[in-house]
Amino acid sequence: MVKNIHGKIGSPINLSEQIFLTTFNVTVNMLWGGSLNGEESNLGLEFKDRFEEFLRLMVEPNVSDMFPVIEQRRKLGEGPKMADSKDFLQQLLELNQTGDVKTSLSMKEINAVLLNIVNGATDTTFTTMEWAMTELLRHPDKLRRVVDELDAIIGGPNIVEEFHLPRLLYLEAVVKETLRIHPPAPLLMPHMPSETIIVAGYTIPKNSNIFFNVWEIQRDAEFWEDPLQFEPERFLNVIEKRNYKGNSFDFFPFGSGRRICVGISMAEKIMMLVLATLLHCFEWELPNGRKPDVKEQLRLVLSKVEPLIVVPIARSSNSMQYQ
Numbered sequence: 001m002v003k004n005i006h007g008k009i010g011s012p013i014n015l016s017e018q019i020f021l022t023t024f025n026v027t028v029n030m031l032w033g034g035s036l037n038g039e040e041s042n043l044g045l046e047f048k049d050r051f052e053e054f055l056r057l058m059v060e061p062n063v064s065d066m067f068p069v070i071e072q073r074r075k076l077g078e079g080p081k082m083a084d085s086k087d088f089l090q091q092l093l094e095l096n097q098t099g100d101v102k103t104s105l106s107m108k109e110i111n112a113v114l115l116n117i118v119n120g121a122t123d124t125t126f127t128t129m130e131w132a133m134t135e136l137l138r139h140p141d142k143l144r145r146v147v148d149e150l151d152a153i154i155g156g157p158n159i160v161e162e163f164h165l166p167r168l169l170y171l172e173a174v175v176k177e178t179l180r181i182h183p184p185a186p187l188l189m190p191h192m193p194s195e196t197i198i199v200a201g202y203t204i205p206k207n208s209n210i211f212f213n214v215w216e217i218q219r220d221a222e223f224w225e226d227p228l229q230f231e232p233e234r235f236l237n238v239i240e241k242r243n244y245k246g247n248s249f250d251f252f253p254f255g256s257g258r259r260i261c262v263g264i265s266m267a268e269k270i271m272m273l274v275l276a277t278l279l280h281c282f283e284w285e286l287p288n289g290r291k292p293d294v295k296e297q298l299r300l301v302l303s304k305v306e307p308l309i310v311v312p313i314a315r316s317s318n319s320m321q322y323q
């Protein structure tokens, strides 16, 4: 990502696409290894377009059509077993061949699981980073505070590494504030009680569809002072109380309880690493000095209507930092 952006210093780039490709690569790398670079990266963007189209048409896609690796691996699995490197895809394919009705998975189910994870992991994480960059570019004082923190903790010529992340407290507050104002899943996922229950005096009939409007709750003036203001400082002294565990019902962008998001720690790390890298390596200028807008649209996730177009400027004269 850094090398790619560095090649375009001084010209407007679509930062949304760059962040999307990075998130997409991390996700598919976790599932079956490999990532898309250079011209291949168009496949990632094509996946994004196709998935958006799928949401519009609600037809059944076959992920194998987009990722031939799934079919290739399945065929490989029919021959001798792959001894080393069992990644997530390999584990699923082995479940396809157990022959045990209770534990085996059909290829259709494997495709569905992979599509769910690629999309659930990529879109949410990418959208949050796009919103965080948008809010920081709209609030230069907050942006300066993040950059000062990065300079103090990482240091000019160094690259951002995972061990730096727990010390980037202001950046963590920025990510939380972004998830408060722009939760990617504003209604979480629908839940359904298996029995009729009474909650706070309200009867919830068995099998009803329940949505939690976390978008509204996280903007409620009863819990938040100046709720529409982007104010990361509000998280600084309450980092433990306002965490992602879903035990505080004024802030739960990842859900709560048994079905809480399983990807929290991965999402947290990717978002912190990518944002820290983008802001440590580059300064960002707005074409024509125009502030990015905050118009939202709800598809599967709550995303920006307009992509984020910005001009990168190198912060370091050490070209090794961009390799």
Ligand code: HEM
Binding pocket: 117, 120, 121, 122, 124, 125, 128, 183, 184, 185, 188, 189, 190, 253, 254, 255, 256, 258, 259, 260, 261, 262, 263, 264, 266, 267
């Ligand atoms: C900013 C990033 C993310 C946000 C805001 C987010 C949010 C959510 C939410 C709201 C739910 C439903 C929880 C509920 O209704 O109780 C969920 C479920 C889920 N998420 Fe995430 N997610 C993110 C990133 C990820 C990542 C990176 C992965 C993959 C590694 C992932 C995998 C999943 C899965 C598999 C479920 C279903 C869990 C279940 O039903 O038991 N998510 N997520």
